[in-house]
Every structure is written in structure tokens, then in C-alpha cells.
Amino acid sequence: MITKQFKTALPGPKAKILLDRDAQVIAPVSARVYPFVMKKGRGAEVWDVDGNRFIDFVAGIAVAATGHSHPQVVEAIKATADKFLHISGDFYHEAQVELGERLSRLAPFSEPAMSFLTNSGTEAIEGALKMARAVTGRPRFIGFYGGFHGRSMGSLAFTASKNAQQRGVFPTMPGVTHVPYPNTYRPLFAGEDQGLAVLDYMENVVFQSNVPPDEVAAILVEPIQGEGGYLVPPPSFLPGLRELCDRHGILLIVDEIQSGIGRTGKMFAVEHFGVQPDVVCVAKGLGSGMPIGSVTARKSLMEKWPYNAHGSTYGGNPICCAAALATLDLVESTYMENARQMGDYLSENLRALQEKHPVIGDVRGKGLMIGLELVEDRISKKPAKTFASKMTQQAYQNGLLLLPCGQSTVRLAPPLMIDPAIAEEGLVILDQSFSDVAAMMGI
Numbered sequence: 099m100i101t102k103q104f105k106t107a108l109p110g111p112k113a114k115i116l117l118d119r120d121a122q123v124i125a126p127v128s129a130r131v132y133p134f135v136m137k138k139g140r141g142a143e144v145w146d147v148d149g150n151r152f153i154d155f156v157a158g159i160a161v162a163a164t165g166h167s168h169p170q171v172v173e174a175i176k177a178t179a180d181k182f183l184h185i186s187g188d189f190y191h192e193a194q195v196e197l198g199e200r201l202s203r204l205a206p207f208s209e210p211a212m213s214f215l216t217n218s219g220t221e222a223i224e225g226a227l228k229m230a231r232a233v234t235g236r237p238r239f240i241g242f243y244g245g246f247h248g249r250s251m252g253s254l255a256f257t258a259s260k261n262a263q264q265r266g267v268f269p270t271m272p273g274v275t276h277v278p279y280p281n282t283y284r285p286l287f288a289g290e291d292q293g294l295a296v297l298d299y300m301e302n303v304v305f306q307s308n309v310p311p312d313e314v315a316a317i318l319v320e321p322i323q324g325e326g327g328y329l330v331p332p333p334s335f336l337p338g339l340r341e342l343c344d345r346h347g348i349l350l351i352v353d354e355i356q357s358g359i360g361r362t363g364k365m366f367a368v369e370h371f372g373v374q375p376d377v378v379c380v381a382k383g384l385g386s387g388m389p390i391g392s393v394t395a396r397k398s399l400m401e402k403w404p405y406n407a408h409g410s411t412y413g414g415n416p417i418c419c420a421a422a423l424a425t426l427d428l429v430e431s432t433y434m435e436n437a438r439q440m441g442d443y444l445s446e447n448l449r450a451l452q453e454k455h456p457v458i459g460d461v462r463g464k465g466l467m468i469g470l471e472l473v474e475d476r477i478s479k480k481p482a483k484t485f486a487s488k489m490t491q492q493a494y495q496n497g498l499l500l501l502p503c504g505q506s507t508v509r510l511a512p513p514l515m516i517d518p519a520i521a522e523e524g525l526v527i528l529d530q531s532f533s534d535v536a537a538m539m540g541i
């Protein structure tokens with residue numbers, strides 16, 4: 099039984115007024131899936147402008163890592179704001195140095211690291227791409243179908259989760275060749291191991307046919323694919339990709355913008371696979387909601403990036419750095435382990451829900467990065483697209499924020515501080531929403 103803490107029907111009267119005003123002045127280009135108008139948030143709970151309360155299983159797309167308005171993060175922001183708001187990338191300040199030191203200690207490779215700080219995920223990717231071309235002197239890149247890396251012209255050249263992202267804006271940055279991402283639920287290649295099959299395809303088809311490997315600067319990969327459907331690759335894939343890169347002198351750039359900063363129960367998802375990349379890009383969870391990202395690379399590479407070849411006015415903003423340092427304190431001390439434990443708890447319960455709701459074809463993920471792929475039936479595995487879009491709407495009507503990804507996957511990416519009581523409440527709403535949509539669709 100769900101107990102909704104609602105004061106109005108959804109969207110409520112105050113929300114409706116804001117939605118109307120928004121429609122007049124905010125570009126309608128961004129996808130908004132349902133009309134949640136936020137007033138405040140605490141931890142994994144959020145309230146809309148009409149006082150209706152929701153459980154948050156998306157955390158602003160994996161951003162509110164420490165929960166909404168964590169007091170330690172808010173305090174760090176306020177204390178920094180009292181001193182100065184901005185100084186620009188042309189100067190120095192302590193929080194930027196401290197964050198660089200912290201990222202060097204945390205970086206998922208044994209060599210010391212250096213970081214270039216940005217304001218967003220897409221800027222982190224742009225920085226990594228420019229650095230890779232500059233230090234290798236090579237022009238080409240490899241990306242993956244289903245990947246999402248941002249929406250600016252360089253990162254967009256790799257983004258291949260939905261063609262709406264690229265429609266009407268071609269040409270993006272030239273030089274990117276896409277290959278399939280291993281999908282164990284929907285195998286594309288013959289053979290048991292989809293990871294090895296993709297590597298074989300890269301080596302023996304792509305590199306032999308039209309992409310000379312000695313012209314490839316870097317391979318850009320999400321260690322767990324996010325927008326593409328929360329796909330976890332088989333264990334063979336990332337170690338094999340590392341070997342392939344080493345064989346051909348190609349840099350391995352991991353995009354941990356969604357999967358990083360403790361979300362999967364380790365600081366970086368790539369650590370689950372025992373692989374050391376050359377470059378890691380982060381953003382989202384790093385600032386708990388303040389706009390900050392980083393290109394963190396092996397020092398030996400960063401030192402070769404020519405002086406003045408890149409820069410940013412706002413990157414490394416003092417308030418954002420302070421928020422990131424407070425976030426990392428919390429994630430390292432407590433929330434990364436909580437993500438592991440609560441991830442196990444949620445996944446176990448979601449597998450139980452899978453028994454009950456035949457539409458749930460696959461439950462997958464690591465830590466608090468969990469996807470439920472919905473299918474019309476488990477034999478054909480036809481994506482249940484209508485069901486998936488109705489699910490996010492119905493969960494909202496029942497008091498739970500969810501977002502879709504892939505063709506028909508419901509993603510769960512709650513704040514890393516979520517506790518069993520709130521998680522349980524979310525699960526009950528999820529269960530009810532599956533039943534409601536099935537009834538609505540006459541299934």
C-alpha cells in the first residue's frame with residue numbers, strides 16, 4: 099500500500115502557473131518527461147511548489163550524490179561564498195589545488211594525475227579529446243553505439259544513444275568511428291562472450307578496413323553505459339580494450355560522468371574491472387549539484403599538453419571546488435559504501451519484483467546505478483517502449499521520481515546517502531506503478 103504525501107492533484111495549481119510561464123520563455127528543446135516543479139529537497143526526498151512530496155530515485159540524473167542540500171556541502175558553499183565568488187582560470191586558489199590533489203589521489207591509475215577543471219560533463223569530454231589529439235598527434239577516435247558523452251560538437255560526435263541528439267546539426271567533429279558496445283542481454287555477435295566479440299570486430303574489421311589504428315588518438319568509453327540503457331559490459335571487455343589500446347599506442351579515456359564518484363560502490367566504475375585508463379572524465383556527482391567536472395589524466399600526458407592550448411573562465415570556480423571537496427569527504431567516508439550496500443539491497447528487491455512483473459526483462463547494474471529493461475515478452479525481448487514511458491509518468495503520479503534510458507529501460511540512480519526506509523518506500527511505489535500501468539494497458 100502506498101501512502102502519497104500529496105496536497106493537490108498533479109501538477110498542482112502553483113506548478114501549472116509556472117509551467118505556463120516556463121512555456122513562454124524557456125526553450126522547449128530540452129526533454130522534460132513529466133511536470134515536476136521543484137520547491138525544495140532534503141536527502142532523497144523532494145517537494146514540489148504545491149507541497150507534494152516525492153521520493154527521488156534519479157537525483158537530477160545522478161548528480162545529487164550526497165542527497166539534496168547536504169548540510170556539509172551547503173556549509174562549504176556558504177563559507178566560500180563569504181570570501182570570494184570567482185577569480186577565473188587565469189589565477190590560483192587553494193580549493194582548486196586541493197581538489198587537484200584529491201583527484202590525483204583518487205584517480206584510477208597508479209601514476210600521479212593532473213586535472214583540468216570544467217563546469218560540466220561535456221566540457222570534460224571536450225578537454226579530454228583536445229588533449230588526446232594534442233599529445234598523440236593523431237586525428238581519429240573510436241566511440242560506441244549507445245554512448246552518451248554530451249551535446250557540444252566534439253562530445254556530440256560520439257553521442258549515439260538517440261538520433262534526436264544529432265538530427266539537424268551534422269556535421270559534428272569529424273574523425274569518430276562507432277563500434278557496438280557489448281550487450282549481454284541482446285547479444286549482437288555470435289559466441290558466448292560479447293566483450294571479446296566486440297574487441298575482435300574492432301581489431302579484425304574496423305582496424306583492417308578503414309581506420310588505421312596508428313591514426314587513432316583515443317578510445318572513449320563509458321565503463322557502464324548510462325543513457326544507452328545502464329549496460330554493464332562483460333568482465334572481458336574493458337581489460338581487452340586496455341590491451342588493444344596498448345598494442346596500438348591508443349589512449350583509453352573513460353567517461354565516468356554518470357558512473358563515477360562512488361555511485362557504483364567504488365569511486366570509479368572502471369575499478370570493478372581491474373583496468374587503469376589513461377584519462378578519466380567526471381562531472382555530475384562531483385559537486386553534489388554545483389556545476390563542476392574534471393579531465394583527470396596521467397601526469398605524463400597532461401605535462402605534454404602545450405601551455406595555453408586550453409582554458410576556461412569559470413572552470414575550477416572556488417564555490418564549486420569547495421562543494422566538490424565536501425562531496426568527496428562524504429563519499430569517501432560513508433556514501434560509497436552505502437551505495438554498495440543499498441545497491442545490493444535494491445537489486446535484490448528488484449529481482450523479486452521481476453518475478454512478479456513479467457514486463458521486467460532484465461535487472462542490471464552496479465551499486466546505485468540500476469536499470470530495469472522492460473520488454474513486451476521475455477522470449478522476443480521486444481522493447482516495451484510505451485510501458486516504459488507510462489511507467490515514469492505513473493511513478494510520478496504515485497510520488498516517485500524516475501527517468502528512462504535506452505529504448506525501454508527505467509533507471510534508478512538515487513542519491514548515494516539513501517537509507518533503507520526511503521528505499522523501501524520507493525520500492526513499494528515502483529511495485530504499485532508497475533501494477534497500475536499493466537492494468538491501464540490491459541496486460
Ligand code: PLP
Nearest residue numbers: 218219220246247248324355356
Ligand atoms: N557523459 C555521460 C556519461 C553523461 O551521462 C552525461 C550527461 O548525462 C554527459 C557526459 C554530459 O554531461 P553534461 O550534461 O554535464 O554536459
